[in-house]
Amino acid sequence: MSEYYVCTGCALLCDDIEVETENSKIKTVHAACRKGVARMKGCSDPLECTVDSENADIDFAIAKAAEILREAENPLIFGHGNSSSEAQKLSIGLAKKVGAYLDDTSSFCQGPVIEAILQDKLKTCTLDDIRHKADVIIFWGADPSNSHPRHLSRYSYFPRGKERQRGWEEDRTAICVDVRKSETAVICGDNRFYQIPMGGDAEFMDALLSALSSKVPKTSFGFDAKRILELANVLKKAKFGVICVGLGLIYSLEDLEPLFRLMDKLNEVSDFNLMPMVGQYNMRGFNHNLYEEAGYINRVKFNSETADAEHGPDFSVVEALRNKTVDAALVIGSDPLSSLPLSVSRYLAEIPLITIDPCRNLTSSKAKVTIPCALGGVESGGTAVRMDGVEVELKKILDTENLPDAEILRKITEAI
Amino acid sequence: MANVMEIYQLLPKTNCKECGKSTCMAFAVDLLARKVSVDDCPPLVNDAKYKAGYEKLSEMIAPVSGVTDTGLIVHEDKCIGCGNCVVACPVNVANDPLGAGSGKAPTSDKVIFKVEDGVVKARNVQECRRFGENRILCVACIDTCPTKAIEFV
Numbered sequence: 001m002s003e004y005y006v007c008t009g010c011a012l013l014c015d016d017i018e019v020e021t022e023n024s025k026i027k028t029v030h031a032a033c034r035k036g037v038a039r040m041k042g043c044s045d046p047l048e049c050t051v052d053s054e055n056a057d058i059d060f061a062i063a064k065a066a067e068i069l070r071e072a073e074n075p076l077i078f079g080h081g082n083s084s085s086e087a088q089k090l091s092i093g094l095a096k097k098v099g100a101y102l103d104d105t106s107s108f109c110q111g112p113v114i115e116a117i118l119q120d121k122l123k124t125c126t127l128d129d130i131r132h133k134a135d136v137i138i139f140w141g142a143d144p145s146n147s148h149p150r151h152l153s154r155y156s157y158f159p160r161g162k163e164r165q166r167g168w169e170e171d172r173t174a175i176c177v178d179v180r181k182s183e184t185a186v187i188c189g190d191n192r193f194y195q196i197p198m199g200g201d202a203e204f205m206d207a208l209l210s211a212l213s214s215k216v217p218k219t220s221f222g223f224d225a226k227r228i229l230e231l232a233n234v235l236k237k238a239k240f241g242v243i244c245v246g247l248g249l250i251y252s253l254e255d256l257e258p259l260f261r262l263m264d265k266l267n268e269v270s271d272f273n274l275m276p277m278v279g280q281y282n283m284r285g286f287n288h289n290l291y292e293e294a295g296y297i298n299r300v301k302f303n304s305e306t307a308d309a310e311h312g313p314d315f316s317v318v319e320a321l322r323n324k325t326v327d328a329a330l331v332i333g334s335d336p337l338s339s340l341p342l343s344v345s346r347y348l349a350e351i352p353l354i355t356i357d358p359c360r361n362l363t364s365s366k367a368k369v370t371i372p373c374a375l376g377g378v379e380s381g382g383t384a385v386r387m388d389g390v391e392v393e394l395k396k397i398l399d400t401e402n403l404p405d406a407e408i409l410r411k412i413t414e415a416i
Numbered sequence: 417m418a419n420v421m422e423i424y425q426l427l428p429k430t431n432c433k434e435c436g437k438s439t440c441m442a443f444a445v446d447l448l449a450r451k452v453s454v455d456d457c458p459p460l461v462n463d464a465k466y467k468a469g470y471e472k473l474s475e476m477i478a479p480v481s482g483v484t485d486t487g488l489i490v491h492e493d494k495c496i497g498c499g500n501c502v503v504a505c506p507v508n509v510a511n512d513p514l515g516a517g518s519g520k521a522p523t524s525d526k527v528i529f530k531v532e533d534g535v536v537k538a539r540n541v542q543e544c545r546r547f548g549e550n551r552i553l554c555v556a557c558i559d560t561c562p563t564k565a566i567e568f569v
Contacts, residue, residue, distance in 0.1 A: 004521075016521035031521030033497035034534030131519060145562035149498035158503040158560065159519030167517075168504065168560075183562035187500070 006394050008082070008377030009036030010148050011278035011387035012127070012155075024398055026378070033149035040378055040397075043359035047372040058371065062408065065330070065354045065369045066415035069098050072328035072352070074301075078317045079334035079356075080104040081280030084382025084394065087406035088286045091332060092293050094413045099304025101326055103317040104286045105334060107298045110276045112256055113245055114287045115297045117276065117389070122263055125242065125273040126388045127154075132161035136238035138175045141201065142246020142277045143182035148387075151277075152187065156244065163240075173234060177204065178248060194231065197221050201252040205262045208232060212265050241272040247279075278387035281377070285385035321347045328352045332405060333376070335361040356405050373405040380404035420444050423476070426469040427457065434458045447477060449487075450569045487546075487569045488538050488557075494565035497534035501557035501566060505529055507543050529557065536565070 007014045009032065018030040019040065029037045049056055051064045069075050077100045080088050095102040106114060116122045130137070137156045144151035152158055157174045164171040176185040177194045185193040196204045200221055207217035207225075211232035217225050235241060243266075245259070253259065259274075266272035278284050287297040294300055294309035299316040302309050313319055317336065320326045321344050328351055337345045338361065349366040357364055358375040374380035379400040386392050403411075424444040435457050437443040446452045454473045460466045502508055508516040508527045515523035522530050528540050541547065545554040546568065557566045 018521065028533055031499070031531050032534060033499065033531070034495070035497075037497065037534035145496070145498060149496050153499040153503040154519040158500055160509070160513070160517050167509075187560060187562055 003395075005397055006377055006384075006392055007032045007036035007040060008281040008384070008394065009033065009039040011281050011284060012148050012150055013281060013384060013386045013392045014150055014154060015392060019397055021398065026397065035149055039375075042375055042378065045360045047355070047357050047360045047364055047370055049372055050367075050370045052368060058403065061369050061371050062411045063415055065371065066412050068328050068352045068354060068369065069094075069100075069330065069412065070416050072098070072326075074099070074101065074326050074328075076101040076103070076317065076320055076326040076329040077332070078103050078329065078336060079332035080286040081106075081283040082333035082376060083282060083286075083405050084376055084380070084384060085282065085285045085289055085391075086382050087332070087404070087409055088282070088289045089293075090406055090409040090413060092290060094330075094409055094416075095300075096302045096307045097304065097413060097416060099302050100330075101301045101315050101317075101320050102290070103298050103300070103315065103320070104283060104290075105280060105339070106278075106283050106287055107316045108318060108340075109247065109283065110245075110250065110278050111287070111298050113250060113259075113274070113276045114278075114284060116256055116260075117274070118287070118291050118297065121260065122274045123267060123272065124275065124388070126390055127156075127275070127386065128390075129240075129273070130242050130275065131155045131159050131164075133163050133240040134161075134242045135164065135171060136173050136175065136234060136241040138177060138235075138241070138243045139184050139188070140177045140243055140245055141179075141248025141250070141252065142244050143178070143184045143248075144244065144246075144277065145183035145187065147246070147277060147279065151244075152184070156242070157187070175231065175234070177201075194223075194227070196223065199252050201249050202254070202258040204228075205258040208235075209262055209265050212236065212269055235266060235272075236269050238270045238272070241266065241270060242275055243272060244275045244277055246277045276387060282384040284387060284389060285383075285391075288385055288389070318344055321345060326351065328354075330354045330356070331363055331367075332356045332409075333358075333373075335363045337362040337366060356408055358402070371408055372402045373408055374400045374402045376405070380406075382406065420448050423447055423473065426473050426476075428459045428463070428466055428469075430459065432459060447473075448569065450477070453477070488541060488544065489567045489569060490536055490538055491565045491567065492535045494563045495535045496563055496565075497531045497536060498562060499531050499536070500560040500562065501536055502527070502529040502531060504556045504560040506554065506556055507545060511543070 005017045007017045017032050020028040077095050117124050158168045160167040174188045175192045176188040179198050207219045211217040211228045217228040291297050296311040300309040300311050301315045353367040354369040355364040355367040356371045364370045377394040381394050381396040427440045429440050431439045460470045511526040512524035
């Protein structure tokens with residue numbers, strides 16, 4: 001039990017996990033949070049290999065999947081957040097070959113922020129920098145106590161680091177800006193919790209900007225100006241600040257301009273970095289891989305002849321399904337029927353649908369072809385990109401009969 | 417965490433002595449220390465007018481299973497395994513500065529808290545600062561728990 005494994009429960013990719021196995025199953029997981037344990041212990045309801053809801057062997061299912069993609073004029077390939085980087089690269093190759101719409105969950109998640117980071121419009125740092133240096137940490141629209149349970153204990157607030165030897169008690173200040181008193185807000189304390197109304201983020205940012213410029217901050221919702229000035233003072237004195245941006249902030253902003261303005265100002269008066277609170281374990285990996293390949297992070301359509309990528313909001317999974325511009329879909333390690341509004345995702349049940357996933361889910365129940373794959377980080381290895389952009393090597397823990405998703409995608413590509 | 421006056425307010429306050437204690441306040445003190453259970457107060461259980469008090473108390477006083485020598489209880493149903501207590505506990509930090517103290521999985525056997533299967537497990541409780549001759553009222557693990565899964569009785 002001396003070997004450390006990587007947990008793929010969320011994009012923190014904690015690499016200090018020990019496991020005990022028994023009869024080729026994971027018996028005990030050490031150090032992982034409840035979310036990670038649930039992922040590592042595997043599916044309660046594993047997916048079966050089926051074609052038209054009848055059990056099939058894997059080669060037949062792969063041939064059928066290839067046939068669907070070959071015959072489709074505008075197929076959609078979606079998912080990727082729970083796949084290794086190797087699988088994602090093969091998926092990009094497959095999309096080029098069949099001229100598919102290619103998108104991932106960042107399209108309705110942290111996409112805009114990651115794009116800005118990759119284009120050097122926002123200053124960022126690694127999680128290890130946060131642990132060693134950060135003294136002021138803002139959780140804005142994020143509740144890591146629920147979404148990334150070990151964020152505070154492993155990196156952002158509680159641990160001691162090289163320049164923060166006294167840890168949370170004396171060396172660090174955690175601040176929470178949110179629309180509700182989340183569990184993270186409880187840890188930050190009432191003095192350091194700024195409750196704003198829904199959609200009030202941009203206005204609060206501009207008020208904070210005024211306060212940082214020594215002007216009187218004003219908000220239409222009448223937020224106590226003294227408290228904003230107090231917050232601005234804390235931020236000014238920060239030696240190494242971090243804003244952990246959650247989905248709450250991204251959904252509230254129409255565009256990222258207020259965030260750019262605030263970050264520019266904060267970097268004028270002190271030193272601030274931004275950390276996107278990425279959910280799925282390798283969502284950022286997909287953004288990196290596609291950016292490298294096509295120059296965009298998501299929402300692309302490849303031309304099957306020239307392999308050129310078109311990019312735009314119309315090529316996002318939501319718009320493609322809403323406008324019914326796709327005529328077949330391949331979903332890898334995702335459950336859009338559960339995560340997207342039914343008015344949009346219902347269309348998936350009307351077109352030939354292929355799912356590759358370790359577990360059964362709502363999407364797989366509507367699929368024409370289902371192909372079970374190995375559970376990433378447990379039954380198959382590979383590489384993944386952590387929320388801060390650091391590449392992490394995943395190790396295989398258990399053996400399985402299921403093929404890794406990369407292998408399945410390679411076979412489908414070959415069969416087309 | 418409940419305090420003795422909160423508990424007392426929910427009791428019948430009749431000093432009927434049916435529970436064997438001399439006053440309701442004495443019963444409240446013992447209830448807080450988990451020496452008795454809510455069901456040990458017969459009027460509270462049987463009399464319909466105390467039903468609301470009974471229900472509130474039953475919720476407030478979680479079952480006593482798993483109490484350690486220092487009175488530490490981990491409510492496993494509430495714990496999410498975030499490990500805040502593992503990293504915040506001063507004893508963990510002193511005994512394992514490069515493991516638990518630095519945010520990583522504990523590397524020493526002397527730590528008090530360890531996360532196992534997504535739930536924190538308490539061990540070596542004799543090392544806890546609330547125990548022994550020089551005990552102090554340390555609240556590092558309680559204050560840092562987002563779900564209030566740790567309690568001292």
